[in-house]
Amino acid sequence: MPIDDDADETLMLRYRDGDADAFTRLYARHKGPLYRYLLRQCGQPAIAEELFQEIWLKLIAARSGYTVQARFATWLYHIAHNRLIDHYRASQRSVPVSYAEDCPEWVDVPAPIEEQPEQKDDRRRRAERLLELLAELPEAQREAVLLKEEGGLSLEEIAQATGTVRETVKSRLRYALARLRRGLGDAP
């Protein structure tokens, strides 16, 4: 894949070859989205920070074997997803059911409460409501939304990062957006 000098992949290759400044630029570019992805997936800042640090340290440790086989963001969130699954396994004794293919939970998710009309004009309040609705989504659906919004991944890239297929990602996103729209009162 063609890459330019300022692309994430180029910076990662430069860091692999010993350029620490390249890593600094790469980190500044991805630290916020990754942190928010983790924070909203686990819900606790302390855990999010711990996972965040572990993911970057794993990336630093894996630098010597890095080759451009996919977008850097895809690789980064693939590491993050795997670390998050490990966290789920460690804390909940099992992977959330929402990650299962054809998860029945999707249908059983309760519809969000309709917003009050006075709150619709308040953008900030709508954003907070969006975060509340996002937190109520099943992990797999939420993850698909976050990888799309924070990581900027495409359907295929989300599938690669999460180890699933494109159709599954499409289903997760479809259900997720429907719930969010409904919760925000934007449902048609």
Added chain:
Amino acid sequence: MNDPSHPHDWEFHDEAVSDLYRATRDSEPPAWLDQQILAAAQTAVTPSSAPALARSRRRSARFWAMPVALAATIIMAVGMVRLTWEAGEWDARMDRPMQTSSLAESAAEADAARPERREREAAKPQPAATLSLPASASPTITAPARMMRMAPPSVRGEEERMSDEQRLRNILQTKPATRDEDTKRPQQQTDRSPEEWLAHIARLRQQGRIAEAQASFEEFRRRYPHYPLPIEEGTD
């Protein structure tokens, strides 16, 4: 960060939701976490350059080893000399008569092996060598005989000139005496009166010193050719 090349079906993308979500992007990792991760990243790439850095340092150390050692040696030497100087040991060592005495003693021992030369040296006037030493120099007992011999050529020339003058003066004092001896007799004869001279010649004849009496008489005639001789018995 959405890739516009990826077509988003309305089922999978809602711009209103995405816009609202972007308003929530205010959570960032804490600064201390940033520093830890960046430090870890920096440290991770540092070991790869550490060997080169170590080699460079070793090479640099070898390059500077010789100049540093030389400078250290010079500094230590100067420091030791300065300390010795300040402690007064330098002056003491410089003024110590040991080496000078040893030279004098060795010279004296060498001279002792040649008694006649030693006597000659003893006969020479000592003050000339003593005067050649500076006032602050070692005592007179350390003034070696060798130094007397090593007196400047001007001193030896003075001695030789003095002895030549003395010898000439002695000769001059001897010459007039010889000359007086040579002229003493005729002067005594000329100082005598004719009568006394004739009486002296008569005594020489009576003593049997005929030749001397004849020579003295001839001298008398040369000096007094017309002096009338008394008629003596048997003279004619």
